[in-house]
Amino acid sequence: xxxxxxxxxxxxxxxxxxxxxxxxxxxxxxxxxxxxxxxxxxxxxxxxxxxxxxxxxxxxxxxxxxxxxxxxxxxxxxxxxxxxxxxxxxxxxxxxxxxxxxxxxxxxxxxxxxxxxxxxxxxxxxxxxxxxxxxxxxxxxxxxxxxxxxxxxxxxxxxxxxxxxxxxxxxxx
Amino acid sequence: xxxxxxxxxxxxxxxxxxxxxxxxxxxxxxxxxxxxxxxxxxxxxxxxxxxxxxxxxxxxxxxxxxxxxxxxxxxxxxxxxxxxxxxxxxxxxxxxxxxxxxxxxxxxxxxxxxxxxxxxxxxxxxxxxxxxxxxxxxxxxxxxxxxxxxxxxxxxxxxxxxxxxxxxxxxxxxxxxxxxxxxxxxxxxxxxxxxxxxxxxxxxxxxxxxxxxxxxxxxxxxxxxxxxxxxxxxxxxxxxxxxxxxxxxxxxxxxxxxxxxxxxxxxxxxxxxxxxxx
Numbered sequence: 001x002x003x004x005x006x007x008x009x010x011x012x013x014x015x016x017x018x019x020x021x022x023x024x025x026x027x028x029x030x031x032x033x034x035x036x037x038x039x040x041x042x043x044x045x046x047x048x049x050x051x052x053x054x055x056x057x058x059x060x061x062x063x064x065x066x067x068x069x070x071x072x073x074x075x076x077x078x079x080x081x082x083x084x085x086x087x088x089x090x091x092x093x094x095x096x097x098x099x100x101x102x103x104x105x106x107x108x109x110x111x112x113x114x115x116x117x118x119x120x121x122x123x124x125x126x127x128x129x130x131x132x133x134x135x136x137x138x139x140x141x142x143x144x145x146x147x148x149x150x151x152x153x154x155x156x157x158x159x160x161x162x163x164x165x166x167x168x169x170x171x172x173x
Numbered sequence: 174x175x176x177x178x179x180x181x182x183x184x185x186x187x188x189x190x191x192x193x194x195x196x197x198x199x200x201x202x203x204x205x206x207x208x209x210x211x212x213x214x215x216x217x218x219x220x221x222x223x224x225x226x227x228x229x230x231x232x233x234x235x236x237x238x239x240x241x242x243x244x245x246x247x248x249x250x251x252x253x254x255x256x257x258x259x260x261x262x263x264x265x266x267x268x269x270x271x272x273x274x275x276x277x278x279x280x281x282x283x284x285x286x287x288x289x290x291x292x293x294x295x296x297x298x299x300x301x302x303x304x305x306x307x308x309x310x311x312x313x314x315x316x317x318x319x320x321x322x323x324x325x326x327x328x329x330x331x332x333x334x335x336x337x338x339x340x341x342x343x344x345x346x347x348x349x350x351x352x353x354x355x356x357x358x359x360x361x362x363x364x365x366x367x368x369x370x371x372x373x374x375x376x377x378x379x380x381x382x383x384x385x386x387x388x389x390x391x392x393x394x395x396x397x398x399x400x401x402x403x404x405x406x407x408x409x410x411x412x413x414x415x416x417x418x419x420x421x422x423x424x425x426x427x428x429x430x431x432x433x434x435x436x437x438x439x440x441x442x443x444x445x446x447x448x449x450x451x
Contacts, residue, residue, distance in 0.1 A: 050186050058193050062200075072200030073208075079197060083190045131201065134211035135218075 004045050004101065011164075012060060015040045020067040023156070031145050034153040036160060037064055037074075038124050041081050042117065045102045050086050057082030070132070077128040081120060092116060105161040117157050121150040244429045247317065248281040251431060256394045257281075279394050280434040282307060284314075286427045287331070291364040296336040298322060298427065303330040313392035313433040319421035320344060320399055321430050323392050332432075338364055338424055346399045346418075347387040351377060354387045357399060357418065364424050366403060369416040376414060378405050384418050391438045 019037040028034070041057050048056075061078030065071050092115050100107045103116070125146045133142060181188060202209050251257060258275035284306075288299040302308050304327050314321040314334045322342060325335040335342055338359050346369060347354035355372035372378065382402045388395030398421045406415035435441075 051189055054186075054190055054193060058197070061197075065200075071204035072197045072202075073205070076194055076197035076201065079190065079193050083186075131208070134208045135215045137215075137218075 007102075008040070008044060011043060012040050014164075015160075016060075016064060016067070018160075019064060024068055028152070031141075031148050032152050033145070033149050034156055035121070035125065035128070035149070036153060036156050038078060038081055038120065039117075039157050039160060041078055041085065042120055043103055044085075046089070046099050047101075050083065053082035053085055054079055055082075073128060073131050076131060077124050080127055081124050084123060085120070088116070088119060092119070105158075105165045110158075113158070113161065114154070117154045118150065121153050121157075122146065125150050125153070240429070244283045248283050248431055251281045252277065252279065254394075256388075256396050278436055280436060281431040282434060284308075284332075284430050284432055286430060289424070289427050291336075291338055291424045294340050294361050296338040296424075297325065298334040298336050298430075300332050300334060300430065300432070301330070302432065303328050303332050305329050307434065308332050308432055309434075311392070311438075312435070314430050315393065315397055315433065316422060316427060316430045318398065318423065320386060320393060320397055321422055321424075321427065324432065334430075336424060337367060337420065337422070344392070344399070345387045345389040346384050348376070348378065348402075349383045349385050349396070353378070354389065355413075355416070357384070366417050366419050367400070369418050370413060372414045372416055374407060374412060374414055378402060378414060378416060380405060391435050391441055393433060 015037050019035065023034050023036055037060075040060060041053065044053060044056065057078035057080075058075050061075035062072075064074045064078075068074065092112065103113070105113050108116075129142055129146055129149075130136075136142070202212065255275065257279040258277060282302060284300040284302040286298055287301050290296045290298075298314075298321065300308075300314070308324060308327055310324055310327055312324040314323060320337060322334040322336040322339070324332050326333040337344060337357070340359060340361050342357075342359060344357040345354060346357045353372055353376040355369045357367050357369050359367045369384065380402050384399040384402065386393040386395060386397040386399060400418040400420040400422075402416060403419040404415075404417035408415055
């Protein structure tokens, strides 16, 4: 558990920089705002207790907010993600699966990750974009924005996972 | 107290979550001007919708009294039309200043239809007013669109109106354009049309011409809407035109009607009988 801290700290910094310097700077279109930063919370070790997930989520979201000038919004969304993560993992993982220490694309497989990331990002972006817009007036446009952004975010996350995941180092928890 | 404490401990995760979310939203609304304004706008929009839905529902409960008062007002306004008045001036040239030269000649009583038919050869309409409300036999009945019929029978509280859609109905009508007049009667087939007889062949009648009451009978004042010309036929062996009039009144959806009281009816009837005795 202890050696997980530097790994996650490094991942946090990498994702934070990638988010603020690349993805939030790129201005794809007004409909596609990809967010890869939540991957940090999603890749925390399986055994992280829920209260710690929530606090890490809240604080890391706040850190992202500081750079993006959206005080509180990412904090609220990351907090929600941290709160729902254990429930989500329970729901989508078949009974009797052997867990590694952290979610790993080679361990759990691409299918599991697509579902995991897809549902997480839909929750995250729905919450974030609704709070950001603070209105349901252009409901259809908002819906389109959430779907497109989630799809693009998940694609980038998968690229990240394949770039930085350790291959076939099975360590059973 | 102990139970409360246990409750808090048991669900501490959820309370931590709510606490942190509340704090996040506090930060959002403290530091983001746009979200502040947009949230207030959204809240106002929601409350506005709730209130307008509420009034939309409650308005229905006042609809009856509202329409009753409107109908009463219509009756009052009808009575003020100059066609409902009788000119009392005796000068041969009508002066511009006519104040005080008119007295009331027609009164309008409002009534509601309680039974109606359009598909028989002799259609009668029953109204919810009768002798006690001042309704007598032979009064004319109109609604806001045009003529309806004439009162055929009266009881204390109700009356039966012989509809225009009745083979025994005869209404004196004329063209608003050229003053040629004729008799309107129903041919017993179509509830939206009636025939007009006794219009001479030389009358310039065209499709679409407006037909109104002539004011020759005691039933209706002048210029009450009857309908528009739908068909004109000229048959070589007849002296009169064959005219079909599409009626302005929709007889299948009658509700509020006005019963017309001709105040001078007795006088004209007396004159009639005196003239016929001779």
